[in-house]
Amino acid sequence: MSATAYEHIAIVNGLGAVYLRINRKARRIILRLTDEGEIAVTVPRGVPYGEALDFVLSRRDWIAEQQARRDRGENGLPPLPYEPPPLDRAAAAAILEPRIRELAALHGLTIGRIQVKAQRTLWGSCATGGRISINWKAARLPDHLRDYVILHELAHLRHRNHGPHYWHALDKLLGRDAKTLDRELRRWPLKLL
DSSP states (O other), X not given: OOGGGOSXXXXXXXXXXXXXXEETTOSSOEEEEOTTSOEEEEEXXXXXXXXXXXXXXXXXXXXXXXXXXXXXXXXXXXXXXXXXXXXXXXXXXXXXXXXHHHHHHHTTOOOOOEEEEOOXXXXXXXXXXXXXXXXXXXXXXXXXXXXXXXXHHHHTTTOSSXXXXXXXXXXXXXXXXXXXXXXXXXXXXXXXX
């Protein structure tokens, strides 16, 4: 973990290093274990670090359980339906960028810049100006789910939110029920790809 991303590091007896950072948008104290197993705490502005550390101490059992599961290799996620093809980010971009352009053209959609990124929690996003960002790991999905991720973002060119009109437009782009594919995509957590 980059210590520069955190304003304060505390050493807690029995837990080790606890990384704390203030986030003005946070509404509550957020405790998480990083992929490396370190304790990271997001603190709302105005909450003293001491209060955040008290919260961490109150969650000591949960932290120990999560660290033990991590050490045993248990991530709490079901295995992937099958092993996806090995790809690096450059190879993924070579697959995703032309496919985004192809699907946009097929549906008469005008896109701006394409970015193939390494988001930690998002499959993709659509920004103003038609800029499409897609997680490079989408290239490791089965083809129909890769196309679902792309079309999910392309549908935002017409509808900026996830309201009923958006889902109807996405159904039309896909030629099938989008919610079914959305449920299927949940069997492919980004963490495991």
